[in-house]
Amino acid sequence: MYVKDVVSRLKQLYPEGYFHINRDPFYLLISTVLSQRTRDDVTIPTTQKLFSVFGTVQEMAEADAEEIQELIKNVGFYRVKAQRIIDISRIVLRDYGGVVPDSMDELLKLPGVGRKTANCVLGYGFEQDVIAVDTHVHRISNRMGLVKTYDPDETEKELEKVVSRQDWKDINGLMVLFGQNVCRPVGPKCGECIMEDICPKIR
Ligand code: SF4
Structure with a gap:
């Protein structure tokens, strides 16, 4: 009660x-990785900035780590996260045809993705009960x-x-x-x- x-x-x-959250699974995945140990008011504009330059999985997978670092340098652990973003994008492209998987088990295989990140993607992106x-x-x-x-x-x-x-x-x-x-x-x-x-x- x-x-x-x-x-x-x-x-x-x-x-x-x-209501204002972007529900695209790839956007959610990357923004939640960026949000780790970072305040929401920093994460939101940084994610927008990153996607304004690298808008697709393919572009992110082919990006140069230093370019991504420059775009996301306001978030905590930006060097580690830049590499993770590239690694995640390459795996999504290579193993899932560029489509973010919609299962907890598959999401947890991605580098830097824990239950919170996976559940954000599953809940907001795929409307699953999580x-x-x-x-x-x-x-x-x-x-x-x-x-x-x-x-x-x-x-x-x-x-x-x-x-x-x-x-x-x-x-x-x-x-x-x-x-x-x-x-x-x-x-x-x-x-x-x-x-x-x-x-x-x-x-
Ligand atoms: S602000 Fe938090 S701790 Fe205070 S009454 Fe509300 S819910 Fe409880």
């Missing part, structure tokens, strides 16, 4: 959800007492037990917006939060 109430309040707060657990989802779920976990993979499994399946793919977008604007990592705005009356505010 509590979890249902939380999800319903989030939907009420953000009725359009994460819960992508990033730092916002992990923090908010624990703070609100929806789960009691120590790492995002565990959070994913525990959330699957308590959230209705039909809401799985919406959880990430709703909690990202909520985490950026209200239940922030530091200085959560509890006084103006719509969850104030029900949230146990753990930690």
